[in-house]
Amino acid sequence: MHTLPEISSQVRRDIVRMVHKVNSGHPGGSLGCTDFLVTLYFDLMRHNPKNFSMDGENEDLFFLSNGHISPVFYSVLARSGYFPVAELNTFRHIDSRLQGHPTTHEGLPGVRIASGSLGQGMSVAIGAALAKKVNGDKHLVFTLHGDGELQEGQIWEAAMFAPHNKVDNLICTIDANGQQIDGATDNVLGLGDIGQKFKTFGWDVVTIKDGNDLQQVGDGMREAINRTGKGKPICVVMHTEMGAGVDFMMGSHKWHGIAPNDAQLEEALAQLPETLGDY
Numbered sequence: 001m002h003t004l005p006e007i008s009s010q011v012r013r014d015i016v017r018m019v020h021k022v023n024s025g026h027p028g029g030s031l032g033c034t035d036f037l038v039t040l041y042f043d044l045m046r047h048n049p050k051n052f053s054m055d056g057e058n059e060d061l062f063f064l065s066n067g068h069i070s071p072v073f074y075s076v077l078a079r080s081g082y083f084p085v086a087e088l089n090t091f092r093h094i095d096s097r098l099q100g101h102p103t104t105h106e107g108l109p110g111v112r113i114a115s116g117s118l119g120q121g122m123s124v125a126i127g128a129a130l131a132k133k134v135n136g137d138k139h140l141v142f143t144l145h146g147d148g149e150l151q152e153g154q155i156w157e158a159a160m161f162a163p164h165n166k167v168d169n170l171i172c173t174i175d176a177n178g179q180q181i182d183g184a185t186d187n188v189l190g191l192g193d194i195g196q197k198f199k200t201f202g203w204d205v206v207t208i209k210d211g212n213d214l215q216q217v218g219d220g221m222r223e224a225i226n227r228t229g230k231g232k233p234i235c236v237v238m239h240t241e242m243g244a245g246v247d248f249m250m251g252s253h254k255w256h257g258i259a260p261n262d263a264q265l266e267e268a269l270a271q272l273p274e275t276l277g278d279y
Contacts (some may be wrong), residue, residue, distance in 0.1 A: 004095040006275035012245045014075035016093040016268045019259040028255035030072035032240040037076045049081035052109035065121020066099040066146035082110035088279045119152025127169040143172045150178030162233040163202030180251040198235040211240035
């Protein structure tokens, strides 16, 4: 069995290689959210990769709302057994199931919604969580959102709806890296205190100070899981660093949506041990 740090290193290798190969994609946020998704899929979430179904009955569900970080999502899905790892070679190719933003029409296992447009994942997740309640299904629904995504109005409609309807089997995680495509979120459209905003709307809030520390991610998400079923939806405010794991990509919005060149790829891979085998 591979450890979570080993899996995270391999997933980061997958991300930079996928984006480099097609000179297109979003490496910064993908690298920043690697530790979260690895922890969720390989440690915490109760799911069945070998028998994927769109209805998701009797298993935990995950919805990626900030769909541009598809490289990390595809890598984690493949590495956890949803589809062959070799298919990562087709990322962003014409007619591939692995498009730049996740889609559903090609039937890629692990993907339940198309998430090219930001702001919609929380609404979908609330619907799925309510369906589980109606069906007596005790499993949970998880989502991931970018902090820049919170500038979308639909998010706040959903944020009002969930506590009003006591959707307490829902855990929404915010990737608070402080960056978006045009610069720092504080400069583009300041978000203020995200956790306090959600508390005011009626959510229970958990904070992860370092979302690139696997121990802190695991502890924070377990705390969030322990708080479900108590009448409130859970918001996890997770502070990460864009580009985490590759030193020259870290902390800058410039790596939101550009690919490394050949020399930069080699520099990145030198910092990321190959642990599970490259595809």
